[in-house]
Amino acid sequence: QKEVEQDPGPLSVPEGAIVSLNCTYSNSAFQYFMWYRQYSRKGPELLMYTYSSGNKEDGRFTAQVDKSSKYISLFIRDSQPSDSATYLCAMKNAGNMLTFGGGTRLMVKP
Amino acid sequence: GAVVSQHPSRVICKSGTSVKIECRSLDFQATTMFWYRQFPKKSLMLMATSNEGSKATYEQGVEKDKFLINHASLTLSTLTVTSAHPEDSSFYICSASRGTGDYEQYFGPGTRLTVT
Numbered sequence: 001q002k003e004v005e006q007d008p009g010p011l012s013v014p015e016g017a018i019v020s021l022n023c024t025y026s027n028s029a030f031q032y033f034m035w036y037r038q039y040s041r042k043g044p045e046l047l048m049y050t051y052s053s054g055n056k057e058d059g060r061f062t063a064q065v066d067k068s069s070k071y072i073s074l075f076i077r078d079s080q081p082s083d084s085a086t087y088l089c090a091m092k093n094a095g096n097m098l099t100f101g102g103g104t105r106l107m108v109k110p
Numbered sequence: 111g112a113v114v115s116q117h118p119s120r121v122i123c124k125s126g127t128s129v130k131i132e133c134r135s136l137d138f139q140a141t142t143m144f145w146y147r148q149f150p151k152k153s154l155m156l157m158a159t160s161n162e163g164s165k166a167t168y169e170q171g172v173e174k175d176k177f178l179i180n181h182a183s184l185t186l187s188t189l190t191v192t193s194a195h196p197e198d199s200s201f202y203i204c205s206a207s208r209g210t211g212d213y214e215q216y217f218g219p220g221t222r223l224t225v226t
Contacts, residue, residue, distance in 0.1 A: 008151065036217075043114075043203050043217035044154070088153060096142065096207050096215060102153040 003027050006089055006101030015110050019076040023089035023101045026070065030091040030099070033065050035074045038086045038103070047087075048074065079108045112138050114206045116218035123194050124226055131189045131221045133204030139184040140206035144215060145177075148201040160187055161210065194225040 006023045013019055021035075032051055036044035048063035050056045050072075056063045064073040072091075076083055089101040113136040123129045133143060142161050146154040158174075160166040160181035168174045176198075178190040187206075191198050201222055205215035 006153075041201070041220065041222065043116075043205075043219045045217065046214065049214070095210065096213050097156070097159070098215060100153045103151075105151070 002102075003099050004089060004091060004101040007104055008102055010105040010107055012107045012109060013079055015079060015081060015108055017079050017108070019074075019079050019083070019106060019108075021074040021076075021087050021089075021104050021106070023072050023091075024070055025072075025091060025099075027091075027093075027099075028067075028070065029093040031094070032092050033063070033072050034090045034098070035061075035063055036088040036090060036100075038088060040085075044088055076106075079106075081108050081110050084108050112206075112214075112216040114140075114204065114216045114218040116202075116204055116221050118221060119219065120222040120224075122224045122226060125195055127194055128190055128192045129194060129223060131191075131202055131204075131223070133187045133189070133206065133218050135185045135206040135216070138206075138208060138216075140187075141184065141209045142207040142213075143181055143187040144205045144207070145179060145187075145189050146203045146205070148203060148220070150201075154203060157189075191223065194223075196225045199223055199225045 035048040038044040053067045060077045062075040086103040088103045090098045117132045145157045158166040158168045166179035181187040203220040205217045207213045
């Protein structure tokens with residue numbers, strides 16, 4: 001079993017839809033949770049960074065962490081075609097070694 | 111912001127040759143740099159971690175004699191793929207961090223390597 005599981009998709013939604021992306025993990029030592037966005041043939045860029053259980057909002061993006069269930073989510077409101085990319089969850093304990101999920105490819109159609 | 115560049119962005123080389131990829135932190139000092147490999151539609155797999163002035167620490171299964179990593183300064187790390195083979199064709203991404211503690215990793219744009 002992988003440490004971090006993420007549905008690869010692709011996930012196709014119409015413009016304006018609410019998108020829900022999810023990851024589950026098995027290592028209870030993970031304390032920090034991140035979501036990265038990666039456009040095709042580009043490096044990942046950090047979208048959200050959370051530490052504790054609960055919600056964190058930044059514009060159209062909301063990150064949710066449920067440590068008791070070992071489950072994290074990223075919600076995108078009013079999705080745009082420019083949101084089409086691969087979304088990678090990542091997590092770590094102390095230090096800066098990241099463990100990535102497999103990534104979910106999202107396509108937002110105009 | 112924290113900007114990381116990679117050069118070249120894409121390279122094609124012949125089997126048996128060596129190719130060097132550079133990773134630079136442009137506006138900060140990177141004590142630690144990471145090298146990842148990414149296959150199509152797959153996630154990032156950590157290859158090695160390097161601290162400035164020290165030997166790189168390789169992940170299990172990564173051949174250190176094949177993937178030579180040098181982190182000679184606080185702004186530059188290089189990955190040299192030696193005796194390249196078509197199976198080495200992949201997307202290589204570096205990231206840089208200000209330290210070994212709880213510091214963010216800033217990712218470069220990646221290098222597409224094709225070995226013919």
